[in-house]
Amino acid sequence: MSHPLIGRLERHGPLSDEEKQVLREISSQTAVYEPRQDIVPEGSTPDYSSLIVSGFASRHRHSPDGQRQITAFHAPGDFADLHSFLLQP
Template sequence: MYYPLVQKLEQHGPLSEEEKQVIQQITSQTVIYQPRESIVQEGSSPAHSSLILEGFAIRHNHSPDGRRQITAFHVPGDFADLHCFLLKPMDDGVAAMTTCTWLRSPTVI
């Protein structure tokens, strides 16, 4: 289940079996989102980070008149909300474009 992250990390150098096992252990929860479903709410303060395993998602902002601006596309192997540990509340949101499977990291306080 951790293959996209391992694949992405191994673009920068090989990982040992022990490192691969740690990656598997820290990805504790799988969540499936349907198309157009919100993954991270704009203005929220998530206590975890999520890695996209399967599917495609978008990062977006809403303008005061209600329009949505897409600012990024996320593909398998991306951490879509890793910066949530530094930026609280989130200044943008993440939504599924297709059915998406995500690995959610353990809660961070």
């Protein structure tokens, strides 16, 4: 199976073998999530970022009346929470 992040980045230009190896190493820790399970719970401050390797995920927020509003969809090769990882708490 090809690495989704490497495939996505190579659409913009070639990567060296060393760059590919680094990308594989930094994304080697994996977790499996069930449908409707939160990857990053609202209000949390993760010290890592989550790369979608297979399947799909969505970003959502809850409105004051309890409804859920989907704000983004993520496909393999997307970071589900890169923005929150880069921001200071």
